[in-house]
Amino acid sequence: MFDFLKGPVLAIQEFYLLFGSALRNLFRKPHYWDDVLIQMDTIGVGSVWLTSLTGFFSGAVMALQMGHALAQYGQTGRTGQVVSIILVRELGPALTALMVAGRNASGIASELGSMKVTEQIDAMRALGTDPIQKLVTPRMIATAAMLPALTVIADLIGMFGGFIVGYYIYALQPREYWSTTWKALVWSDVAEGLLKPFIFAFVISLVGCYYGLRTSGGTQGVGRATTQAVVTSSLLIFVLTFFITKFFVSQSPQ
Amino acid sequence: MTSGNPVEARQDQQFSDHESMLRFEHVTVRFDEEMALNDVSFDVRRGETRIILGAAGSGKSVLLKAAIGLVPVASGKVFLFDQPATNLPEAEMFAIRSKVGMAFQESALFDSMTIAQNVAYPLLNQPSIRRKPDEARARVKEALEFVELGDTLQKFPSELSGGMRRRAAIARAVVAKPPLLLYDSPTAGLDPITAHTIIELIIKERDLDSTTALVVTHRYQDGSLVANFRYNSHSGLLDPFREATSTRFMVMREGKLIFEGDQDELEASRDPYIDKFVKHAD
Numbered sequence: 001m002f003d004f005l006k007g008p009v010l011a012i013q014e015f016y017l018l019f020g021s022a023l024r025n026l027f028r029k030p031h032y033w034d035d036v037l038i039q040m041d042t043i044g045v046g047s048v049w050l051t052s053l054t055g056f057f058s059g060a061v062m063a064l065q066m067g068h069a070l071a072q073y074g075q076t077g078r079t080g081q082v083v084s085i086i087l088v089r090e091l092g093p094a095l096t097a098l099m100v101a102g103r104n105a106s107g108i109a110s111e112l113g114s115m116k117v118t119e120q121i122d123a124m125r126a127l128g129t130d131p132i133q134k135l136v137t138p139r140m141i142a143t144a145a146m147l148p149a150l151t152v153i154a155d156l157i158g159m160f161g162g163f164i165v166g167y168y169i170y171a172l173q174p175r176e177y178w179s180t181t182w183k184a185l186v187w188s189d190v191a192e193g194l195l196k197p198f199i200f201a202f203v204i205s206l207v208g209c210y211y212g213l214r215t216s217g218g219t220q221g222v223g224r225a226t227t228q229a230v231v232t233s234s235l236l237i238f239v240l241t242f243f244i245t246k247f248f249v250s251q252s253p254q
Numbered sequence: 255m256t257s258g259n260p261v262e263a264r265q266d267q268q269f270s271d272h273e274s275m276l277r278f279e280h281v282t283v284r285f286d287e288e289m290a291l292n293d294v295s296f297d298v299r300r301g302e303t304r305i306i307l308g309a310a311g312s313g314k315s316v317l318l319k320a321a322i323g324l325v326p327v328a329s330g331k332v333f334l335f336d337q338p339a340t341n342l343p344e345a346e347m348f349a350i351r352s353k354v355g356m357a358f359q360e361s362a363l364f365d366s367m368t369i370a371q372n373v374a375y376p377l378l379n380q381p382s383i384r385r386k387p388d389e390a391r392a393r394v395k396e397a398l399e400f401v402e403l404g405d406t407l408q409k410f411p412s413e414l415s416g417g418m419r420r421r422a423a424i425a426r427a428v429v430a431k432p433p434l435l436l437y438d439s440p441t442a443g444l445d446p447i448t449a450h451t452i453i454e455l456i457i458k459e460r461d462l463d464s465t466t467a468l469v470v471t472h473r474y475q476d477g478s479l480v481a482n483f484r485y486n487s488h489s490g491l492l493d494p495f496r497e498a499t500s501t502r503f504m505v506m507r508e509g510k511l512i513f514e515g516d517q518d519e520l521e522a523s524r525d526p527y528i529d530k531f532v533k534h535a536d
Contacts, residue, residue, distance in 0.1 A: 115364075118360055118362060119358045119359065119360060120364055120365070122319065122324050122358065122362065123356075123358055123362035123364070124364075125344070125347075126322060127351075127375050127379060127380060127426075128348040128352055128376065128380035128381065129375075129379050130344060130345075
């Protein structure tokens with residue numbers, strides 16, 4: 001009767017097993033630090049331009065909209081405040097994670113998927129290496145280290161994008177913009193802004209690895225795994241954004 | 255590949271001539287509802303070469319993967335070197351697998367590594383046979399020269415032809431001098447000349463190092479070549495030779511082992527499925 005649930009339940013179980021193994025490997029030898037550095041370069045440094053541009057234009061667009069709306073109440077001066085809160089709390093982490101998911105969850109899934117269909121994963125096991133230790137854990141560590149950093153960069157560049165709009169379109173004074181931007185933020189905003197990308201990093205890396213490692217059906221299967229990795233990780237980013245935000249909202253004083 | 259250096263000696267010194275190298279006892283492997291191996295039993299003794307024939311999807315590759323625990327066994331028992339090796343934890347299997355070299359169907363070389371790094375991989379990553387980098391480098395060079403790819407050390411797999419990749423995969427399989435070698439369709443998709451070169455290498459490895467081997471193929475002529483020729487180390491060529499018991503044939507069909515015997519028995523078989531393999535080879 002509930003046969004249709006078997007697939008999703010099995011998938012969730014396999015995902016948690018992968019997550020557990022990847023976490024356990026953090027405390028078990030051997031550690032492939034070379035692979036961690038290579039992945040930090042690929043995932044982190046390789047995504048800087050993408051996430052920076054995303055941050056810049058989202059900050060600029062937000063300032064454009066907010067400046068226009070606040071002008072009706074004579075509060076254009078608060079543009080920086082609104083931009084910084086929304087960027088740091090919500091848009092910075094979510095948009096950066098979505099960009100990294102699009103670029104790296106797909107990259108991870110296609111790379112591991114290709115290795116799976118060409119029997120390189122089997123070869124790795126036959127040659128005495130745990131593929132989770134060698135492939136999954138380094139990608140998880142690298143993403144967890146780089147995504148919060150990318151988010152901070154995107155937030156700062158987004159604030160700068162907002163400033164450019166505020167300065168040239170709404171004639172805001174630099175001092176006015178940056179002081180309201182700075183003062184608007186409290187420690188819980190920073191915590192929320194860093195916790196989100198840290199959690200999203202696990203989602204992006206593990207979803208990419210999960211779909212990559214379960215690829216079957218040749219090159220067509222690799223394409224399917226890549227699509228599923230991007231769709232699932234993007235969806236999970238939105239769902240988790242809601243729950244993390246809800247937690248922080250419930251913790252903040254009325 | 256032979257060497258007088260005791261450090262470089264084969265890993266199989268501890269095995270006697272009649273010792274079982276790989277034994278299947280009523281092994282069944284299932285993928286969902288599909289039966290990939292169905293009640294398969296056989297015993298490979300030291301020094302034997304087994305040619306496993308069968309059509310695509312008959313379970314030949316699954317058999318090799320089940321032998322070293324790459325696919326889980328649903329029922330029955332697998333013994334490697336007379337030790338139980340059925341569904342052991344992965345960490346325990348690593349030690350056993352270090353005594354088995356496997357050349358995969360599509361080479362399965364790691365794309366991101368050079369040929370030298372690929373061949374050195376087992377020597378640097380298998381804890382039980384780990385070598386120092388200098389020692390590994392010398393072994394890698396020796397293994398690549400054995401397959402006549404000594405000038406490809408710094409190339410990437412994508413820079414090699416299909417036949418060269420197969421030879422590099424064989425070098426990776428033999429680099430640690432394992433006592434048991436598994437070749438998964440080493441000639442599949444290759445032109446006849448390259449396929450002949452690959453089989454020559456398998457014969458050379460067998461005769462120089464007295465390796466036990468399982469060779470999966472759908473080409474009867476590959477098996478016939480292995481059964482009827484030996485490597486002449488002086489001339490570097492193959493000489494006609496037939497040793498009655500060292501090469502045995504197995505035929506798989508839809509996951510079942512339907513034939514096991516020597517070449518004469520195979521050719522004398524009246525089974526139409528077996529007949530198709532033997533006749534079509536001419």
